[in-house]
Amino acid sequence: MSGHSSFQSNNAIINWIEYRLPIFGFINDSLVVYPTPKNLNYWWNMGSLAGVMLVLQIVTGIILAMHYTPHADLAFASTEHIMRDVNYGWMMRYMHANGGSMFFIVVYIHIFRGMYYGSYKAPRELLWWLGIIIFILMMATAFMGYVLPWGQMSFWGATVITNLFSAVPLVGEEIVAWLWGGFAVAQPTLNRFYSLHYLLPFVIFAVVFIHLWALHVHKSNNPLGIDIKGPQDTIPFHPYYTVKDLYGMGIFGIIFAWLLFFAPNLLGEPDNYIPANPLVTPTHIVPEWYFLPFYAILRAVPDKLFGVIAMFASLFILFALPWLDTSKVRSARFRPVYKMLFWAFFINCFVLGYIGGKPAEGIFIIVGRLSTVLYFLFFLVLPFIGWFERPRKLPESISTAVLESSGGGGSSDGAPDGAAAKAEDRG
């Protein structure tokens, strides 16, 4: 994949393997000596955290699949069986359900970080695209997973979301019947969702691998958004970023553990502890929190087809972001106008999320519509910002900026310059 490796070992067995399958060189090049910008902040922890969450979801998911029964008559009971009877079943299920939420939190921060620091810009457009594909796959996986406990929210969430496709002109009803395998969400639907819910994480895993492949071609972006100009701008991934990632993981683990052990139902819906009933819709149905902004956009449009189009557009417009942003400067640190716009967009996403969780009535409708307009307005004004905005002066290089900000004024004698100085020795 990467070019000739600089990896060398004195161990005869490792060399024997390396000659036939250069796996140690690959690991060494991509995780050990891998040159990483020396100025990454903690927002760059999210990528590895997301990777850890994916693995955790797969592990807990495979365990749950050992005890769960994908049948309309048994699914709810088998979920409760996991909760009450299976050894540590409660922990596996809560870990999986809350793990999904934590995975989304991490990925949302990862996406916002990419937007703030312009990580989607050339030459990382395909990296960005692969990220959106992972995000869409995650949403599909999470949606189908939520259906499996076969509670009221599972059932009606599945009904509403699959019905989105009935908005397709001419063949909408046929598509929905095809998705359901019947005339309503029922046993065939549950069974196929289970099958696909098991499959998709492995597809995500594959796309993550391609995402990393693309990442490692031009390396990580950084808070300054300027290119790596030479070895003096980088430090090896290990031990600097392995340690930083592990530290962040510890903090993350504390938050996750709090949610898992002290508030495992905080992000869930009580209605999902009522078994699915195809004849009664809960009075207030809401999707999981991570879908709420998109749900708010769906409901903001008073027309079925256009509501569905707006919802999908709000997601797919992210693909166009690298070309909608006409500025050559990546990081918002040097873009005063974009920076304000970004924070407005960020806050607006929370407003949409709040509205998505509220009933569609009164003031919530008006705010929801306004917020939806603002969401798309961000993408519409973005091309013009790049033309009139006067970015602040960019630093000469990552290395000079790091030395200046650490107060060393270019001298590498001071203690705070330790890491930077070491890296320069390497160069």
Place this chain on the structure above:
Amino acid sequence: MADSTGGDAHDPSRRDFLYVAAAGLGVVGTAGFVWPLVDQMNPSQDVLALSSIEVDISSIEVGQSITVSWRGKPVFIRHRTEEEIAKAKAVAMTDLPDPESDQARAEKPEWLILVGVCTHLGCVPLGQAGEYNGWFCPCHGSHYDTSGRIRKGPAPTNLPVPAYVFLDDSNIKIG
């Protein structure tokens, strides 16, 4: 022989024909293989077989409704009051987003039979609720009138009327 093979190799039309024919057959063959993989997800034969139910409606008093399950979906059977019928008939066609007369929707005006699935995104609407005192879908706020016709909200069409026949005065067959 020798010069005919040489001729073939340099005859663009014959070579192109072979390419197109081979690729065309490949596409047809692949599509033929993929179709069963796609079609298996469509409703199966046993699901399709459960297509009709019979319901005894003699015990439903005026102003009462029952909900029965047909093809996994709720079906509302409402014994409408005179007032509801009058209201449904009085509506001007121009007020309806999906114009349909009440006569066309209820074979016998006192009996209104509807598939109880909101035409927006499939929730079950609540009866005798909403601004038109017909049905109201709590999910996204669609209002239906006493004939089950959409009046306000995101739903595009009226609540569908399933195929049904009166077997006699007290029994109907839906489907």
